[in-house]
Amino acid sequence: MANDYPYRSAKSWSGLLLIAASLHLPLTYATELEDDDANKEKQEVALQLPAAPKSENLLPFYNSGTQTFAIDKQSVSVEKDGSVRYTLVATSNSGAKNVSYEAIRCESYERKLYAFGRSDGSWSASRRKEWDRISNAGANKQHHVLYTEYFCDGNTMGGKAATLVDRLNGKRSPFNR
Numbered sequence: 768m769a770n771d772y773p774y775r776s777a778k779s780w781s782g783l784l785l786i787a788a789s790l791h792l793p794l795t796y797a798t799e800l801e802d803d804d805a806n807k808e809k810q811e812v813a814l815q816l817p818a819a820p821k822s823e824n825l826l827p828f829y830n831s832g833t834q835t836f837a838i839d840k841q842s843v844s845v846e847k848d849g850s851v852r853y854t855l856v857a858t859s860n861s862g863a864k865n866v867s868y869e870a871i872r873c874e875s876y877e878r879k880l881y882a883f884g885r886s887d888g889s890w891s892a893s894r895r896k897e898w899d900r901i902s903n904a905g906a907n908k909q910h911h912v913l914y915t916e917y918f919c920d921g922n923t924m925g926g927k928a929a930t931l932v933d934r935l936n937g938k939r940s941p942f943n944r
Contacts, residue, residue: 819888873919
């Protein structure tokens with residue numbers, strides 16, 4: 768029996784090591800999958816700026832009291848990266864206009880500014896490359912309104928570009944708010 772002890776001890780240790788290793792493998796594999804998902808941020812679709820907006824294509828959607836906001840219906844596009852891109856025209860009560868080309872991600876409640884419109888119809892690229900959380904505070908709620916009322920159904924896209932333009936035109940299905 769005394770000689771049997773080292774054999775049982777080695778057998779016990781190898782069994783414990785085998786159990787520990789088998790428990791670690793699924794955890795390691797799951798962690799690797801999570802890391803891959805985190806590293807695979809959605810590849811953003813290449814930027815292609817639209818033509819300058821024309822007044823006959825503008826669809827007003829929100830009035831903040833000091834500004835009226837409209838979307839150029841010709842610029843609305845749904846991209847493969849899960850974003851909806853559009854040209855936003857903000858007109859102050861005094862008539863000053865600001866034009867920007869932007870995007871919203873329904874999945875993450877974020878927005879991104881790509882470019883500013885110039886008076887000659889050309890674009891000036893934004894220096895900011897990050898996506899920003901949409902704000903529902905203060906006077907600038909236009910992105911939140913686009914997100915909740917027109918472009919998104921919860922955290923999913925509200926449809927194809929034509930459907931989103933229809934929503935901006937006031938054509939809503941009975942399933943939408």
